[in-house]
Amino acid sequence: MAFKIVVSQCTVCGACEFECPSGAIRFKGDTYVIDPKTCTECEGSFDTQQCNAVCPVPNTCIKAAA
């Protein structure tokens, strides 16, 4: 149960990083990545996944195929 970032579309704006309530997003190499072990899909914090709600590029923060 986790979200992931479609790296090829990411603009590297970093908004998701500071909106993530679980501290699951980090800048690695030259892009942002979600640590699937830390990501909670925002459960217990917010109704919607923050990374997806703030990301300016549609379909870039998406549910990772389980």
Next chain:
Amino acid sequence: MNQPLITLDSLIEPIDFDALAKTAQSGGCSTSSCGSSAKPDDMDAGVWDRIKDHPCYSEEAHHYFARMHVAVAPACNIQCNYCIRNYDCANESRPGVVSEKLTPDQAVRKIIAVANEVPQLSVLGIAGPGDSCYDWKKTRATFDAIVKEIPDIKLCLSTNGLALPDHVDELMEMNVDHVTITINMVDPEIGAKIYPWIFYQNKRWTGLEASKLLHERQMLGLEMLSTRGILTKINSVMIPGINDEHLLEVNKWVKARGAFLHNIMPLISAAEHGTHFGLTGQRGPKPMELKALQDRLEGGAKLMRHCRQCRADAVGLLGEDRGQEFTLQQIPEDVSYDPSKREAYRDVVAKERGDQLAAKSDAVDTVKSIGTSTGGGSLLVAVATKGGGRINEHFGHAKEFQVYEAGRKGIQFVGHRKVENYCMGGFGEDASLEGIIEMLDGIDLVLCSKIGDCPEAMLKAAGIRATDAYAFDYIEAAIGREYAEAFGVEFEAAVA
């Protein structure tokens, strides 16, 4: 590439005062009259005192001082239909040109390197891509670090306003000089056509709701800044058919809430930018439409006509981009600030500023009196200049023209006509000249330092007179003469 304003070589120690003086004379900013030279009648003396050395607002300062924007805050909390985030924020830049995104540390290094080489530097701004108030930690880290190194630098930032109310008190504490809010509407119905969504209080909002929230936060932010005495400028992007008429209303609202300047910028839109407006064929305003709107707003909050939507990482005097000289790879790991050049430069400038002012005010007075006594005919003049208030650019080299209107009100700078955007490479000579002629629609006279017979003839055929007779003269003095000739009155200006 632009000509550098001063070669870096001319600035190696020991300080060469002649070189500095030359820099001051040649000017750097290619805009002569952008703000105004004298305190405008409807402006508070206290406000004028604070902006007269700011290159974005004051004509005099504009010639001699430079501003620098750094893009350290790439995250944004709203989506504008004229923006696509892979590129720069259209608020402060030309769409399609990507700035160098910097971390706060990198930005500080770059600012110091620039301050050491460009003695004109006086203002540091944080602008798009992204929103300075939303990506606040990075904005704050950059400002805090730089005032420790260069205490006399002025700080400013621009924002969409949504997160602004959360940081007003800190802005106050940090001594931020000016804030620019981009406000494109005061009616959510119109806002919904400009903003597809906002992110606010951990939620994505769309439609009317989104624009209503944005509008309330913008007004709140503006009011909070005004009560605390922070100068606030409003930028509006003119989008024909969507908010062009509505901007008259916006002007009333922002004036009532204390904005000291209202700046109308044209939407720049093309399919290849990939923005929503670009893809849906929404056009930007034509130069005469922009001017017509600005004319109607005159008398509202003071208009700023010289904004060029320069790039977010622009370095230099307005209109003169040196960003490419200061990309990160060119800056050493370790830079330390050396204040001596900036101080020396300031002394030289103080002297030079006087001369130009005098020549200008003579010409303006003459035109005013001729204009009034002859019933106020008006002359629209496009000038090719590299800066310093002089006619010193070849017609063929000009990337933009500065447009002045001479008439009953004297000689006023009324805007820019960019030619570069409209005749980019790949076209033949004639095609680009046609593009230029189209951009000069409505102009009576073109002044430049040199023009070939062929373009001169083509302009003439299009009803525009062009001359290089005033090469290297002060702009206002030349316009004054032409005006006097056109309206039949003897005129002796001190054409230096």
